[in-house]
Amino acid sequence: MTATVTVTGPGPRWLGDAAQLALAGLLALVVLPVGWTAVVEGEVATGWEAALLVALVAVHAAVATARQWPLASYAVGAVAELVLVAAPDLGGPTATAAGSDYGPVLLPSSLCFFVLLYAVSAHAPRPWPTVALVGGLVGCLLTVVRLWGFAGAALEGWTWWAMLGTATVGGTVAAWALGQFRATRLAWVAQLAERGAADERRRIAREMHDVVAHSLAVVVSHAEAGRLVVAQSPDRAPEILETIAGTGREALTEMRGLLGVLRDDEAPTDPQPGLADLPALVERLRDAGLAVEYDAADLATVPPGVGLTAYRVVQEALTNVARHARPGSGARVRVDRDPDGLRVVVVDDGGPPAAGAAPGRGLTGMRERVEAVGGSLEAGPVGTGWQVSARMPL
Known part of the structure; x- marks a missing residue:
């Protein structure tokens, strides 16, 4: 968070x-x-x-x-x-x-x-x-x-005039300046509050995009696969439907946690995902038909904010692979430490996006999220596929 x-x-x-x-x-x-x-x-x-x-x-x-x-x-x-x-x-x-x-x-x-x-x-x-x-x-x-x-007056002539003029003009200008200082400070505080609210809205929008896009990609993949598989193997229908239902429940749980911050009450919200949840994320994509290789070092001491950012980067990158890559494509996920901090790399072999395609909201959201924790993100074609690489300081 x-x-x-x-x-x-x-x-x-x-x-x-x-x-x-x-x-x-x-x-x-x-x-x-x-x-x-x-x-x-x-x-x-x-x-x-x-x-x-x-x-x-x-x-x-x-x-x-x-x-x-x-x-x-x-x-x-x-x-x-x-x-x-x-x-x-x-x-x-x-x-x-x-x-x-x-x-x-x-x-x-x-x-x-x-x-x-x-x-x-x-x-x-x-x-x-x-x-x-x-x-x-x-x-x-x-x-x-x-x-x-x-x-x-004890003072006479120009001395009295100078003292009187300084006292009256000085007091007038000082009172006006103090009032302007207060008004400026209040405007600055209001601007800070508005900026903080806008940042929070953008953060929630990024989280909602990641949750909804990933969950819908998994649900659609299972639904399309189920339409073909169930006709030949009816006994697999409960498994496919359970995966769809589980993905939907998890998406609803995360959405409730995100929207809970918008309520006025103090109701507890579910914890946000982190690096420990990446294996389950990879497994869901595998169940949806995407071949994913996952490799991660010991990351137990990663701060929660960085862990959430890394999770969302992997989630968005794999969701894009599932939605846009060629059928039968695979992906490799690598999360490890290096001298610069935490490094997250997601590479697929499904081919780059169509020529001239504009960067989607997902890529923009990933970059904003990584920059918010002081890191940097690079994305572009590599070999026959596409690579997303993020570095975040620890």
Whole structure:
């Protein structure tokens, strides 16, 4: 059985929503009381006081819904930030502590805007992350212009402007970049999962092809031979029918094992065949009328994945001989070790495929299977027949 890689996604949606609510609650608990007190004691007109309080509540509420509705939350937060930028300077005790009146945009609740920008960048489809970034940069410009003459800053002139511009632009770009990183990572994880699913589908398709093609070849061979033999030797009918029934049962067992991986339950499946099953495979082909010589070294320590691949290569190669070679053709199977690993060779004397015939799905499946375990496969005419040779590292 080939190895599979499990890719872990970002987790349940409800867990992310719960974390977003927890973040919103933490921000509201830590920074909202400071801003609320500063506005209430800020000595501004009643209308502006009400507008500022609504803006503060809105920007914190937008954080709570940013994961579920990133665009709507960002729009609410952007409008709230515009109110903070446009409002007159705040006075009162906090202004006295700061050294002068200051713009409400300096309230700590403005940091919530970075969370909203991150949410759009991480969760919204294109082109909204870019639109949100442009909006954030415009907001940075408005903030710098609004706070240009802030007299309470310890730094003055271009130094204050440079610090303010770096903080606002840097925070905006950083929030957007972090959101893009998360979106890119999730897309990459989804692509890995999709690729893994596609690889698994191809693997199952190869297995199904090998099982069905081999079993049908044996059944058809026995049925055709039985039609001729039974007329002359009726006593052989039970033997031929039993071989057909046994081949069908074995095919059904392998198909159930393959299709079991597609079910959601954890029902055990039958083990996949390996090198130890090659003698039985060869015997079935012999019973079907194909003369097969089999020679194998001691291969007890071959990994299961390599053993399954070798089994499928021999199975497909012998099935092709039974289906396409001249009547009375024979085949030789050799499985042994060499310095490069495991070597599998199947040679027949039944003549090459018809001129101009395109490689079938079976040959393509064999090559893909061997390459999946790090090996290589060669197939082509040799002498009066056809040879398939595979090498797989151990």
